[in-house]
Each structure stands twice: as C-alpha cells, then as structure tokens.
Amino acid sequence: MGLLLTSLPEIGQILAVRDSGCHAGCVPDRELVDHVTRSTGLTEAVAGRLVDDILAWYHEDVESYVRRRHANLHLHGVRNAQAYEQIAAELRERVVAAPALSARQLRRIVSG
Helix, strand or coil, X not given: CCEEEEEECCCCEEEEEEECCCCCCCCCCHHHHHHHHHHHCCCHHHXXXXXXXXXXXXXXXXXXXXXXXXXXXXXXXXCHXXXXXXXXXXXXXXXXXXXXXXXXXXXXXXXX
C-alpha cells in the first residue's frame, strides 16, 4: 500500500499518514484512469498516478479529516468555535471515505 504523508515541511511536523489504498504500479480504478487518459491526453501511467493520488486524498475518514483540519486551523490561529463551524461547512461539501460496513448493515440499507 502506498503511504502519503501530510506534513508541514517548513517545520518538519507530520500531521497524518494516510494509506492510499494502492501501491506503485497498481491501477486503483481502470475505468477512471481510462477516462482521465482520454479526456486529458495524459499517458496511462501519469493518469494512474493522478487517480491514485486523488483517491488517496479522499480516502481519509471523517474523524481523521476533522482532526487534521482542526490542527491546521488551530496552527493558523483560528479559535475552536470558528474552526468547528468551518469544518462542519467543509464536510457538507467534501467527499470522505465511507465507514466500514458489515454484511448485516449492508442488508439493512438494501432491505430497510
């Protein structure tokens, strides 16, 4: 699995380590890679890396995203009340990784 580090390079502090869900040379989503290749003119290899990087970015679960954004906002002097309001607004628009669901939970979604 490819690991991505979210860091503050100017001070060397690592905020998060995220698993991209893919490793060097694998194709995370063939259909999406093909679409990006056709629509952009990028090579398949570059399109694959781009898709892997984007999917890794959105692979972050809600709790990790909230912790990372809060730390980032706090670093920039944003107080908690304002940070929570901003994070809530961001989450309404952001794609985040779905929680792991059991077969029973999936059946309940499908069957009601």
